[in-house]
Amino acid sequence: MIVESSGCDHLFGGEVALLDDIRSRLGRAGITVRAGLADTPAAAWALARFGGDDPAGRIAPPGGAMVKLAPLPVTALRLEPETVEGLMRLGVKRIGELYRMPRQNLSRRFGTEALRRLDKALGRSGDPISPMLPSPEFRVRLDFGEPIGKPEDIALAAGRLIERLARWLAQERRGADRLDLAAYLADGGVSVLSVRCARAMRDAAHWERLFAEKLEGLDPGFGIDALILAAPRTAPLAAVEPRLDRQRVSPDQITRLVDRLRNRLGPDSVAVLKPADSHIPERAETRALPDAALRVESWPRIALRPPRLLARPEPVEAVAETPDHPPRQFRWRRMTHRVAAAEGPERIAPEWWREMAAPEREAAATRDYFRVECAEGRGFWLYREGLYGADGAAPRWFMHGLF
Incomplete structure (x- = not known):
């Protein structure tokens, strides 16, 4: 049995007292145990079985697994019998003797299993613990x-x-x-x-x-x-649930398509958008698993925005009248677009009350968003970052979404 006890020993008066408490509790249940304590499950297993009769000798302090395991027999690494026999023939009887052997020679003679077991015991590679979960009801x-x-x-x-x-x-x-x-x-x-x-x-x-x-x-x-x-x-299980048209229907009818898509494409491939408590466009919504897709979310009433934004705003070269006019034309992704109609600006200021890291705080600036339609009929959502004459630097233009 493996128990994760990190940070618990002080509650029992130390590591020795912790092991004594475990042994006494199991002893009252009629179970005789030998306990070991170390940074890794493999090292604890080795100390419990080969660490001697003194309970203190079966405890490896943090970072001390290499020293504690050195005098133990190579059998403590749970190697295959053929590997143990081969090491014995070479005169390698203790784990500490493996430390001095070149890893390349050890791998060539006995394969990667010996190195893998040694690395797990010393914490050089991961050795996750699989918990024993209760059986479903x-x-x-x-x-x-x-x-x-x-x-x-x-x-x-x-x-x-x-x-x-x-x-x-x-x-x-x-x-x-x-x-x-x-x-x-x-x-x-x-x-x-x-x-x-x-x-x-x-x-x-x-x-x-x-x-x-x-x-x-x-x-x-x-x-x-x-x-x-x-x-x-x-x-x-709820009896009814509101449908998208607010009619009362069976809850199974709405989820079947979502389930089939997730089952075929993967559990994380289908998501829903939920409103977030922010007026900054890229933080105003979050992706969530569709487990709560049937709950009606209260979206705030805001100006018309694209249904989906770019992964991150992309810079554009824009020609516009100062200080608050929309662009007359702009160049984005090596293509020039002439603006035929525009609406705005919609001004969005930084969230000064929110704690931000230094780079994010320096990048925060007032944005003026414009909905524009180009001569070819395409709709774009652009914003001008910064204000004219505010800090001496000319404002920059960015593309944030497409209609």
Whole structure:
């Protein structure tokens, strides 16, 4: 068992006291343990098993894993028996002796596994901890007498599980926004397929359509012994939800298209825009996952703006009358445009009350936005940054969006 205890030892009176408390608690439950403490899981594992009988000897202080591991046998690195035997034949018995060996020679003789284990123990490479999560409350299972492998059999079995789970959720008046289908393979492996929904629902037919695209890429290998369908997150399911035209409809009707797009393009490929508390155009809206897409947002009433802005304003060369007139013509992306009509300016001042970093504060300036239509009929949204005569520098023009 691995426990992440960073920053907790002072609550127990130190690292030794922390390990004593863990051992005593588990001992009262009838469990005998040997505990080790280090910067990395691999080093803690090695110290717990090979660090001696003194509890203090099984603790590596911060940054001290290299010293603590040096006298331990190479077996503490969890190497393959063949690798350990080969090191023994070379006279390498302790982990510290590996420190002095050239990495290239070690890799040539024993492959990359020995170096990888050593680097994990010393913290030179990542060794993430996979937490043991509680089993979902809503999960259904289907076991097979003989392994199945035909696509139609797998789809039929998955459909039965989906129907069972949908009925269960309906009885509890709940919905799920994510489903995980785990296929336990005959060779001991596990393949997990997941589908996500924009909001909690329990539409079995919709779930089957989402899983149909995922099941096409499932490799059953020598067959599937069992399927488990779980809903890791559930929520009370609302009966109705306002549609875009404000009529009262089933909530599932609005989310089906979003779910199919996210399932096919990726969970982060479909997003919605939500208003943000700022009048600066590039900060006035944020991208959000469509989980809350059905909630009606209150957008502020502002002047007409492009539905989508450029990733960042692009400089343009503009000819305009001073001080507050729109441009008569401008050059953008190596093309010159003559302005036929214009509206504005819409003045937007910097948010002086907001804390900004020095570069952002220096770049902040008053903007005058203009909606212009060129002779060829295209609409643009430009702004003039800075005021004439304010600081001696001539204002600059930028393109911010297209109509």
